[in-house]
Amino acid sequence: MRAMRDELSRTVAELRMEELEAPYFVSYIVRDTERMGTQASFGALLPSLARRSRMLTVELRVGDSSFDNTNFLSLSLIDRSSPTTALLPLEDDIVELRRQIWLATDTAYKKALESLAAKRAAFTSQTASEQLDDLSPAEPHIYLEEPDRRLPPLSEVQALVRRLSGLFSEMPHVVESGARAAVRHRRTYYVNSEGSSFIRNDPAAYLNVVAQTQAPDGSVLSDFVAAFGASWDEIAGQEDLTGRVNAMGQALAARQSAAAIEDYIGPVLFEGQAAAELIAQLLAPRMVGTRAPLVDAPPNISFNVPENPFRNKLGARVMARGFSVTDDARLRSDGFLGGYGVDDEAVPAGATSLVENGVLKTLLTTRNPIRGVNGSTGNRRGRGVAPSNLLLTSRRGLSRDEMIAELMLLVEERQAEFGVIIRRLGNSGYRPAPASGSNVSGSKSDVENATLAYKVYPDGHEELIQAAEFSAVGDSVFKEIVAASDSPTLYTLNYPPPGSDFQTGIPGFWGNLVSVSVPDLLFDEMILRKPSGNLPLPPVAGHPFFEE
Amino acid sequence: MNFPATHARRWTPAVLAVLVFAGFPLKAQEDVVLQAMRTELDRSMEAFRHEEVPPYFLSYEITETRGFIAAAKFGALTSSDEGHMRTLDVDLRVGDYELDNTRRLRDQRVFFATAAAEPVQVPVEDDANALRAVLWSQTDRHYKRALERFTRVETDVQVKVETADKAGDFSPAPAFTVVEAIPRLEADPSQWRRRVERYTTPFADYGEIYDGRARFEAEVETRWFVNSDGSALRSSRTAYRLFVSARTKADDGMELPLNLSYFALNPAGLPDDETVENDVSEMIATLLALREAPLVEPYTGPAILAGEASGVFFHEILGHRVEGHRQKSEEEGQTFRKQVGERLLPESFSVYFDPTAWHYGNTDLAGAYRFDNEGIEAQRVTVIENGIFRNFLMSRSPIDGFASSNGHGRREPGHRTVSRQSNLIVEVAQPLSRQELNARLIADIEKEGKPFGLRFEQIRGGFTTTGRIMPNSFNVTPLVVYRVYPDGSEELVRGVDLIGTPLTTLSRVVAGDDQVAVFNGICGAESGGVPVSAASPSILVSQIEVQKKAKSQDRPPLLPPPLQPDDPE
Incomplete structure (x- = not known):
């Protein structure tokens, strides 16, 4: 912190290129990260890593808060548009820390001046679709957390993934499988020229077991078991991991001989993990307020920056009446893992009411202003905006029996043969290597395929569905919710914001941890179909272990 | 393809390197990994034998890397990591030796033809069941890909014109069974962390040096x-x-980097602290001098390429063009395809590639190996004998007139094997002394009426294009260049790259001296990065061409360095 403060003082007082503007805002963030990760397959370890790094990111602005060098993308300056970063010494050597900060600041300042000049030039020939400031105000804030726990021995993590991956030696039907885990301990240091500073702990631990089988018709079926924690102990202490992996294996075996769903339009009940994944995959990205930069590109080059479709729906109904959504970064216990004391711009954590009684009230923001939202909601995580803990609540919750009854009522109204209950959804972050040239395990819509779903008949009996793909799931789907259960599922996942720096080298473990709390949800109508794509042929030879 | 900044300076190791592959060979059956691979390969070939289009060839290669890395900047440690990984490469072929699924599809761009492979991680533990599970799934995947591709190849052969090269796709080769002992990794992490800090500490005394790392x-x-x-x-x-x-920076924005690189087959072969520190001091002096050095304008004229520079020169302009597979592709320039038996260099020059050589003099060679990535025993290949071009570097991909591999099929894990260079060694039968070579340069300067000649002392690396679409040329990136005046005086200069076309430039090599230097590095090309060496004397070229080097437009840092080690805080 001393090196950052010393260099910040010098930069603010002295850094200026002749007649050009001096910086009006400078921040340094240093992520001092110790991490380890390992993987195993069929009871044997794959490569592991254990690494420490200190990465500095400089954010430097010239101009003023109403118009500065940011929110601008020039194709002619594309190589200068990336954030300025530097790898810092691992030791607290103030001379060398300051040297690297000095060099990175100089680079950032020159980039900022060039970007501002190019942005001003671009504004002489085009106008922005909306006139917004480039930096919203924030009160200076100081925050300090004491050093937190350390990493476990790597051998401990290796032992668990080895054991869990070895369970597949009892599952002849599983053709691809693996287990991986990663643990991170991070101290994040921040100072800015407005007087804010913080030191924050960002611990995270993760375990993921994946398995894949193939049905007789060639359909590739996969599933996963994932666990998160703020420390490795929180994962290793879970007693049911073996049982969950075995249950996944049994479900895959059952799905092999089940029939895939044919075209279906009708009511769908999402239970437990499926409801949470649905909200994480479909609603969470629509709750963040991202801003499209002004783009300076030649007229013959089209350069579209994707926008959140909910950005223009502030004040509009986006969910059924009675439903509300809140993001609460203050929650840091009782299983909530997405919380923090202060965000990456030193804005204190808070609770943001996003949807009230079905109406969209605001979006999650950083200090980069968006239309209709004043100030930051304290959701800067890495380079972009991300949720923390997302809670979906319903004014009226039903018991499980009542939910089933509601589903059956909808079935009856349609005079349909059956309804559908989905208990698990896939997640693109959890997949073994594609089997035998297969590309069919992905989804063609914003929502991953259902991996555990049942037809439910009026007499109450359930029939397993091999797989189901969603079709035409649009922005208005949440208005189709007709009922919610009285008990929510708390679920955590990796949420990848743009430019996340949470890379571990372990596939599937990146992004920010986001927890979602979601009740079971009953939708009046959704379209399901058999997963599309070419089906790979089964392997020519049998699995060597089971064949012999 | 390029030959990046991983070169070795001349130095004499204090201790002779010891042979790496000591120890008693083990029986192949006793090696769990080898046994698992053999068992699964045999099982696969038997299982696929009943398919309509069975494979006619299958190979597995598992590459294990155990390593340690320590890095420091300006005297402070920036990283220290240990690593252990294993990757699998599978070569499965359907068709036959004449025509198989690996044949290049015409009109397919090089990137797509070569970038399909990807490394597959396999367990780092000697667990036969786990290893075989990966081998099984990967074999199946490669078989299905091979079938698809073979269908395309068969169509391509019919709808396109005949290729100029009539050789088949794969050459028969003998089988080898050798099991070498696995050497231990000999590196004391704490010692090396201290050493890289120590080597970079002197850079911290110079505010105008903006990067100093080891x-x-x-x-x-x-x-x-x-x-x-x-x-x-x-x-x-x-x-x-x-x-x-x-790295430093001139006031005009030009980045001025310098590198030192040392390679050895064992830690004792690396230089001691005193040697490295002396080299660092010399490097700092050169960096500071380069900041003040004048720029050179584009120029043609005589030049000496000192040892390392000449090694890279031969690597780029000759070495890549004698890689056999380039003579097969209709998109390659095939510079030397019709030059067999023709004179390319003066009679006193011979060039050979020798992967069986682990040392040149007292210097260890990075491009040595016993077997290539196709399991073929390494062989010395004379490419130019007394100035006459004789041979190509061959993998198991034959070309007309060169039916067999000579042990140069190489790749980085995850890439498809092609013919690549190993240890390039240039020998001059009647070498001049250093003084005689300098005198020849001055004589040439005067003869040509040039105001000066050039001497290239250090280079960073280089690259060359061997295809037909882009000009068939090379670019060697010098770091330290001197103007040599007719009176024998020399002046350090900056700002030029050495460029040219291969046949013209080779024809202008006129003499070499008796001071051989070795360049050890990693050569990057379509089959990935492979370790290579180039040992060459300094050479005189009667006419070279230099062009202006691309330079940064950024000014040096605006503020002075924050703090010097001796400053009061």
């Missing part, structure tokens, strides 16, 4: 290889590398 790498690479010809190999190689690099 990196130590220790690596033991072990390869297990089996194929359906009956080969079963386990071979290992060690590499210990130390890099020091620093």
Whole structure:
């Protein structure tokens, strides 16, 4: 912190290129990260890593808060548009820390001046679709957390993934499988020229077991078991991991001989993990307020920056009446893992009411202003905006029996043969290597395929569905919710914001941890179909272990 | 393809390097990895035998890397990591030796033709069941890909014109069974952390040096290889590398980097602290001098390429063009395809590639190996004999007139094997002394009426294009260049790249001296990065061409350095 403060003082007082503007805002963030990760397959370890790094990111602005060098993308300056970063010494050597900060600041300042000049030039020939400031105000804030726990021995993590991956030696039907885990301990240091500073702990631990089988018709079926924690102990202490992996294996075996769903339009009940994944995959990205930069590109080059479709729906109904959504970064216990004391711009954590009684009230923001939202909601995580803990609540919750009854009522109204209950959804972050040239395990819509779903008949009996793909799931789907259960599922996942720096080298473990709390949800109508794509042929030879 | 900044300076190791592959060979059956690979390969060939289009060849190669890396900047440690990984490469072929699924599809761009492969991680533990599970799934995947591709190849052959080269796609080869001992990784992490800090501490005294770093790498690479010809190999190689690099900036914005690189087959072969520190001091002096050095304008005229520069020169303009597979592709320039038996260099020059040589003089060679990535025993290949072009570097991909591999099929794990360079060695039968070579340069300057000649002392690396679409040229990136005046005086200059076209430039090599230097590095091309060496004397070229170097437009840092070590805080 001393090196950052010393260099910040010098930069603010002295850094200026002749007649050009001096910086009006400078921040340094240093992520001092110790991490380890390992993987195993069929009871044997794959490569592991254990690494420490200190990465500095400089954010430097010239101009003023109403118009500065940011929110601008020039194709002619594309190589200068990336954030300025530097790898810092691992030791607290103030001379060398300051040297690297000095060099990175100089680079950032020159980039900022060039970007501002190019942005001003671009504004002489085009106008922005909306006139917004480039930096919203924030009160200076100081925050300090004491050093937190350390990493476990790597051998401990290796032992668990080895054991869990070895369970597949009892599952002849599983053709691809693996287990991986990663643990991170991070101290994040921040100072800015407005007087804010913080030191924050960002611990995270993760375990993921994946398995894949193939049905007789060639359909590739996969599933996963994932666990998160703020420390490795929180994962290793879970007693049911073996049982969950075995249950996944049994479900895959059952799905092999089940029939895939044919075209279906009708009511769908999402239970437990499926409801949470649905909200994480479909609603969470629509709750963040991202801003499209002004783009300076030649007229013959089209350069579209994707926008959140909910950005223009502030004040509009986006969910059924009675439903509300809140993001609460203050929650840091009782299983909530997405919380923090202060965000990456030193804005204190808070609770943001996003949807009230079905109406969209605001979006999650950083200090980069968006239309209709004043100030930051304290959701800067890495380079972009991300949720923390997302809670979906319903004014009226039903018991499980009542939910089933509601589903059956909808079935009856349609005079349909059956309804559908989905208990698990896939997640693109959890997949073994594609089997035998297969590309069919992905989804063609914003929502991953259902991996555990049942037809439910009026007499109450359930029939397993091999797989189901969603079709035409649009922005208005949440208005189709007709009922919610009285008990929510708390679920955590990796949420990848743009430019996340949470890379571990372990596939599937990146992004920010986001927890979602979601009740079971009953939708009046959704379209399901058999997963599309070419089906790979089964392997020519049998699995060597089971064949012999 | 390029030959990046991983070169070795001339130095004499205090201790002779010891042979790496000591120890008693083990029986192939006793090696769990080799046995698992053999068992699964045999089982696969038997299972696929009943398919309509069975494979006619299958090989597995597992490459294990155990390594340690320590890096520091300006005297402070920036990273220290240990690594252990194993990757699998599968070569499965359907069709026959004449025509198989690996044949290049015409009109397919090089990137797509070569970038399909990807490394597959396999367990780092000797667990036969786990290893075989990966081998099984990967074999199936490669078989299905091979079938698809073979269908396309068969169509391509029919709808396109005949290729100029009529050779088949694969050459028969003998089987080898060798199991070498696996050497230990010999690196004391705490010692090397201290050493890289120590080597970079002097840079901190100079505010105008904006980067000063060192990196130590220790690596033991072990390869297990089996194929359906009956080969079963386990071979290992060690590499210990130390890099020091620093960078300053001239007032006009030009980046001025310098590198030191040392390579040895064992840690004792690396230089001692005093040697490195002296080299660092010399490097700092050169960096500071370069900031004040005048720029050179584009120029043609005589020049000396000192040892390392001449090694890279031959690597780029000759070496890449004698890689056999380039004579097969209709998109390659095939510069030397019709030059067999023709004179390319003066009679006193011979050039050979020798992967069986682990040392040149007292210097260890990075491009040595016992077996290539197709399981073929390494062989010395004379490419130019007394100035006459004789041979190509061959993998198991034959070309007209060169039917067999000579042990130069190489790749980085995850890439498809092609013919690549190993240890390039240039020999001059009647070398001049250094003084005689300098005198020849001055004589040439005067004869040509030039105001000066050039001497290239250090280079960073280079690259060359060998295709037909882009001009068939090379670019060698010098770091330290001197103007040599007719009176014999020299002046350090900056700002030029050495460029040219291969046939013209080779024809202008006129003499070499007796001071051979070795350049050890990693050569990057379509089959990935492979370790190579180039040993060459300084050479006189009667006419070279230099062009202006691309330079940064950024000014040096605006503020002075924040703090010097001796400053009061």
